Amino acid sequence: MNIAIYQMEVIPGNVEANHAKVKRWLEEILCKEDYDIVVLPELWTTGYTLPELDNIADVNGEPTTSFLQQLARQYEVAIVGGSFANKVEGHVYNHACVVSKTGDVVYTYDKIHLVPMLKEPAYLTGGKQHAHTFELGGVKMGLIICYDLRFPELTRKLALEGAEVVFIVAQWPLARRNHWIALQTARAIENQLYVVASNSCGSYEATEFSGTSLVIDANGEHIRQGSITEEETITATLQLEQVQQVRRHVPVFSSRMEQYY
Ligand SMILES: O=C(O)CCC(=O)C(=O)O
Numbered sequence: 001m002n003i004a005i006y007q008m009e010v011i012p013g014n015v016e017a018n019h020a021k022v023k024r025w026l027e028e029i030l031c032k033e034d035y036d037i038v039v040l041p042e043l044w045t046t047g048y049t050l051p052e053l054d055n056i057a058d059v060n061g062e063p064t065t066s067f068l069q070q071l072a073r074q075y076e077v078a079i080v081g082g083s084f085a086n087k088v089e090g091h092v093y094n095h096a097c098v099v100s101k102t103g104d105v106v107y108t109y110d111k112i113h114l115v116p117m118l119k120e121p122a123y124l125t126g127g128k129q130h131a132h133t134f135e136l137g138g139v140k141m142g143l144i145i146c147y148d149l150r151f152p153e154l155t156r157k158l159a160l161e162g163a164e165v166v167f168i169v170a171q172w173p174l175a176r177r178n179h180w181i182a183l184q185t186a187r188a189i190e191n192q193l194y195v196v197a198s199n200s201c202g203s204y205e206a207t208e209f210s211g212t213s214l215v216i217d218a219n220g221e222h223i224r225q226g227s228i229t230e231e232e233t234i235t236a237t238l239q240l241e242q243v244q245q246v247r248r249h250v251p252v253f254s255s256r257m258e259q260y261y
Contacts, residue, residue, distance in 0.1 A: 001037065001137060001237065001238045001240060002033070002035045002036050002037075002235070002236075003035060003037045003039060003215070003235065003237075003238060004029055004033075004035045004037075004038045004234070005196065005197075005198045005213045005215070005234040006022070006025055006038065006039065006040050006041065006044075006233060007041070007198065007199060007200070007226040007231060007233070007234060008021070008022070008040065008231060009200065009201050009202035009231040010041070010043070010044050010045075010046070010047040010200050010204075011047070012048070012049050012204050013049040013052050013056060015045045015046060015063075015064075018044055018045045018046070019045065019063075019067055022040065022071075023071060026071060026075060026077070027075075030075050030077065034077075035077055035235070036136075037078045037080060038077055038080070039080040039198040040079070040082030040169065041082045041169050041170060041171060041198045041199055042082055042083045042169045042170045042200070043083055043084060043094065043171055044082045044083070044084060044200070045064055045084040050118075050120070050122070053085040054092060054123070056085070057084075057087040057092045058085065058086045058095075059086075060086070060088055061086055061097065061108075064084045064086075064097070065105065068081045068097060068099050069099050069103040069104075070103065072099045072102070073101075073103035076101045077101050078099065078100050078136045078137070079098070079099050080096075080143065080167045080198075081096065081097040081098060082096065082169040082198060083095055083111065086110075091125035092124050092125060093110040093124065093125055093127060094114075094120075094124055094127075095109070095110050096108065096110075096143055098134060098143065100136060106135065107143065109127065109129070109143055109145070110126070110127025110128070110129060111124075111145040112126055112128075112131065112148060112154070113126065113147045113148050113150070113151055115147045118207075120147075131143075131144070131154060131157065132158070133161040133163045139164055140161065140162040140163050140164055141164065141166065141167065142158030142159075142161070142163040142166045143166070143167045144166065144167075144168055144169075145170070146168070146169070146170035146171060146172060148168075149168055149170070149184065150183060152187065152190070155187045156190070158191075159191035159192075159253075160253075163191075163193055164240055164243045165193060165194040165195075165238065166193055166194070166195055166196070167196050167197070167198070168184060170200070171199065171200045171209050172199050172210050172212075173208065173209060173210060174208040174209060174210040175208075176210075177228070180199070180210055180212060181214070184197055185216055188216040188217065188219075188220050189220035192218045192243060192246045192250070193218050193243055194218055194238050194240075194243065195215070195216040196214075196215050196236075196238075197213055197215075197216075201226075201227075201230060201231055202231070210228060211226050211227055211228040211229055211230065212226055212228055213225070213226035213234045214234075215234065215236040217238075217239075217242060218242050218245075219246050223236055224236045
């Protein structure tokens with residue numbers, strides 16, 4: 001399974017310009033190579049322009065859901081569409097959307113854990129639906145958004161449902177880059193699955209983002225890593241048979257003693 005991550009520098013507050021940027025990126029990478037899945041970062045349509053989101057967020061998933069569906073159909077590629085600000089009944093959510101290569105929406109998720117350090121609770125509403133797995137290419141996968149990474153029970157739930165790949169879409173700050181790397185590595189090792197993480201780069205107001213998009217295999221090896229500051233494409237081939245090999249070798253799932261936790 002071939003994947004490409006867009007470590008994108010988001011244009012703050014300009015949905016149209018970010019749509020155009022993603023379309024251009026997709027055209028550029030797909031004219032050189034085919035990919036099964038492409039991955040975008042968190043809040044890629046607006047960036048972290050929190051006070052403006054009430055005015056510039058999508059409404060009921062549009063126009064971004066249709067935009068992603070159309071791209072997926074046109075280029076026959078599945079899109080883990082990062083997340084975007086989405087207003088539903090007056091509340092703005094940090095909303096993730098995954099579309100298959102036939103343009104079907106296979107998963108949506110609203111970020112559950114809002115970030116106090118970034119004042120997200122003042123501008124966003126936390127998701128209230130249960131996270132669960134979805135399938136692309138017959139493989140079970142999960143998705144979490146940025147701060148969700150700090151709550152290991154969420155990724156463990158997805159792993160217990162059979163996820164072999166977990167996507168992390170983020171705009172993680174440079175100030176805590178060491179946490180970004182360590183926590184993802186731990187999630188991959190403890191759950192014995194691939195972690196595919198798309199982070200943004202650049203900065204917005206006082207916050208610098210940390211880039212360092214990562215692909216980590218089920219043994220915790222960093223097989224690809226983006227730079228800190230550059231907008232770039234990170235590509236990898238996921239050898240999914242490795243997941244079961246690692247699970248057979250160190251059988252943590254059958255060693256769990258849930259009744260004592
Ligand atoms: O947990 C962190 O340190 C950063 C989280 C974050 O930036 C986010 O969820 O957008």
